[in-house]
Amino acid sequence: MTTPRTNFIGINVSGTQARAALVDHEGAILETTVGDVAPKQLIPQLAAMVEDLRSRQETVAAIGVAIPGLVNRQTDRVIVPRDLPSNSVNNLHGELTRATGLRVELENDANAAAYGEFKVGAGRGSRNLFYMMIGNGIGGAIILDGKLWTGASGFAGEVGHITIDTEGLECVCGNTGCLETVASAPSIVRRARERLNRDSTSSLSRLELNKSFTAEDVAHQANEGDDFALMMIERTGKYIGTGVASVINLLNIERIVLGGGVMDAGSLILNPIIHEVRRRAFQPCFEATEIVAAKLGLDAAPIGAAMLARDATTD
Numbered sequence: 001m002t003t004p005r006t007n008f009i010g011i012n013v014s015g016t017q018a019r020a021a022l023v024d025h026e027g028a029i030l031e032t033t034v035g036d037v038a039p040k041q042l043i044p045q046l047a048a049m050v051e052d053l054r055s056r057q058e059t060v061a062a063i064g065v066a067i068p069g070l071v072n073r074q075t076d077r078v079i080v081p082r083d084l085p086s087n088s089v090n091n092l093h094g095e096l097t098r099a100t101g102l103r104v105e106l107e108n109d110a111n112a113a114a115y116g117e118f119k120v121g122a123g124r125g126s127r128n129l130f131y132m133m134i135g136n137g138i139g140g141a142i143i144l145d146g147k148l149w150t151g152a153s154g155f156a157g158e159v160g161h162i163t164i165d166t167e168g169l170e171c172v173c174g175n176t177g178c179l180e181t182v183a184s185a186p187s188i189v190r191r192a193r194e195r196l197n198r199d200s201t202s203s204l205s206r207l208e209l210n211k212s213f214t215a216e217d218v219a220h221q222a223n224e225g226d227d228f229a230l231m232m233i234e235r236t237g238k239y240i241g242t243g244v245a246s247v248i249n250l251l252n253i254e255r256i257v258l259g260g261g262v263m264d265a266g267s268l269i270l271n272p273i274i275h276e277v278r279r280r281a282f283q284p285c286f287e288a289t290e291i292v293a294a295k296l297g298l299d300a301a302p303i304g305a306a307m308l309a310r311d312a313t314t315d
């Protein structure tokens, strides 16, 4: 049984890094730690991070781990890992439980981040929420009536793989023209490069000569007033807004929370998203929905994972 004095640890594993947070019963961060992880050493490295945080605060009741990829919470298995070899996460739940002696809850990273925003971030005060994480990939999560709704087998919310362009490029999922193929950070860079081949007046072409630019550079140049970079960000907002309009029409959801690195462009991207949703969504649905930027940044997934561990423990 947990009490308001009990604390929880949330960890977000993303590729070669893990970010762990010790949070209190209400989701406030007490300590954080970030470390590199190697697939072959994943369990001992995560266990060491847990021990480090526990040494500072002993009253830890459970651990939540957010993983990129599809997670089946009924079986505690990572079904389709993303960015991690499957043999490194096959029995993550069992091995981490054994290594730490604590209860472990596994969840997909977008679901965990959504839960974090819902409990202590931009989703606070809502009962129904759709969260989108727009970064190297595009993930999504649905919270209905205060609970994460993960679908029949745990995979709901894969908004990055809704079709935006039926004639578009092939996606990692096998479909063509998914939202992820036009609006993720690598897709922004690809689209910008394609256009720069035709029009090299942008400051981005100078960046391209010195180093390969990133989606962050595109946003930065847009902020500096580069017309081409601004057009790329606006176009990206248009694609995301098209996806969000479909979500709103489908769910008549109370709040949309948009997070992930691509949203660091701030109002430069949020405004075209809202503009496009207004243009495309069924008007009563649009008017009933608040579209906001996420608040917790990189802490969303660790906090959310910790809160999921808390709520699983108190169930």
Ligand SMILES: [Zn+2]
Pocket: 160, 161, 162, 171, 172, 173, 174, 175, 178, 180
């Ligand atoms: Zn796809």
